[in-house]
Amino acid sequence: SAVISQKPSRDICQRGTSLTIQCQVDSQVTMMFWYRQQPGQSLTLIATANQGSEATYESGFVIDKFPISRPNLTFSTLTVSNMSPEDSSIYLCSGSSGRSLPDTQYFGPGTRLTVL
Amino acid sequence: DAKTTQPTSMDCAEGRAANLPCNHSTISGNEYVYWYRQIHSQGPQYIIHGLKNNETNEMASLIITEDRKSSTLILPHATLRDTAVYYCIVRVYGSEKLVFGKGTKLTVNP
Numbered sequence: 001s002a003v004i005s006q007k008p009s010r011d012i013c014q015r016g017t018s019l020t021i022q023c024q025v026d027s028q029v030t031m032m033f034w035y036r037q038q039p040g041q042s043l044t045l046i047a048t049a050n051q052g053s054e055a056t057y058e059s060g061f062v063i064d065k066f067p068i069s070r071p072n073l074t075f076s077t078l079t080v081s082n083m084s085p086e087d088s089s090i091y092l093c094s095g096s097s098g099r100s101l102p103d104t105q106y107f108g109p110g111t112r113l114t115v116l
Numbered sequence: 117d118a119k120t121t122q123p124t125s126m127d128c129a130e131g132r133a134a135n136l137p138c139n140h141s142t143i144s145g146n147e148y149v150y151w152y153r154q155i156h157s158q159g160p161q162y163i164i165h166g167l168k169n170n171e172t173n174e175m176a177s178l179i180i181t182e183d184r185k186s187s188t189l190i191l192p193h194a195t196l197r198d199t200a201v202y203y204c205i206v207r208v209y210g211s212e213k214l215v216f217g218k219g220t221k222l223t224v225n226p
Contacts, residue, residue: 001162031212042203043160043216092159096212105214107159 002027002095004108012114013083020079021111023093028073030097033105034066037090049076049093083115120204125221128198134191136220138204141185148207149180150214151189153200160203160216163189194224 003026013019023032032049047068048056055068070076080087090110096103121139128134140149151163164171164178166187171178177190191198203219 004159033212033214042218043214045213045215048212094159094214103212104162104165105212106162109159110157112157 001104002029002097002106004093004095004106006091006093006108006111008111009109010112010114012116015084015115017083018079018081019083019113020077021091021093021113023076023078023095023108025074025095027097029095030073031095031103031105032070032076033094034068034076034078035092035094035107037092037110039088043092046078046091049078080113083113085115088113088115120206120217122202122204122217122220124218125223127223127225128191128194130196130224130226131193134194134198134222134224136189136191136202136204136222137186138189139186140204140206143184143206144208146208146210149178149184149187150205150207151176151178152203152205152214152216153198154203154219155197155200163202165207194222196224196226198222199224 005024007022034046035043037043045058046061049068049070051070067079090112092110094105094107096105148165148167150165152160154160164176166178180187201219201221203216
């Protein structure tokens with residue numbers, strides 16, 4: 001299994017600012033994903049982070065608000081831009097190695113974001 | 117992906133088996149059943165997955181009915197640390213996406 005870490009683990013930010021969350025995997029993974037978990041809710045997929053190309057966003061999420069980078073097979077970042085209190089959520093990244101079919105997705109511990 | 121239905125919450129006594137049901141009556145032949153759990157303030161943890169045969173690993177057993185319209189996750193000897201939200205997810209083979217429903221909140225009581 002892949003071990004995934006995220007930085008920061010939590011942050012408190014002011015509205016109008018931006019925060020970049022980092023996701024590091026201990027081994028190469030073919031697929032990386034970013035999820036949002038709003039308070040008391042389940043996880044919602046934001047986008048698939050594609051290495052070397054633009055991320056693929058789910059309905060309701062746009063690149064201007066959630067720009068994503070994935071420079072290599074073990075690292076990705078998610079930026080939450082121009083934050084408002086509605087962006088207060090836990091943001092999680094996940095990865096799957098592609099070594100088995102069907103593959104298994106492993107999750108990071110999450111970044112708890114509070115926007116004031 | 118097929119929709120899943122799970123009870124909102126369940127209780128279980130410590131040391132007893134926890135049986136968590138999931139209904140996926142519209143499942144297709146190429147869709148797998150996955151189970152994850154999320155312990156409070158942590159990321160989801162993979163538990164087990166299956167297609168049509170029963171599966172067992174060090175964490176749990178997965179029983180899938182013959183018609184594949186429902187399944188049961190069994191934690192054979194529940195501990196307090198098994199208190200979590202358990203998600204049953206149906207996933208198309210070849211699709212990497214996981215669609216999380218509301219899950220079942222399992223509380224293991226001493």
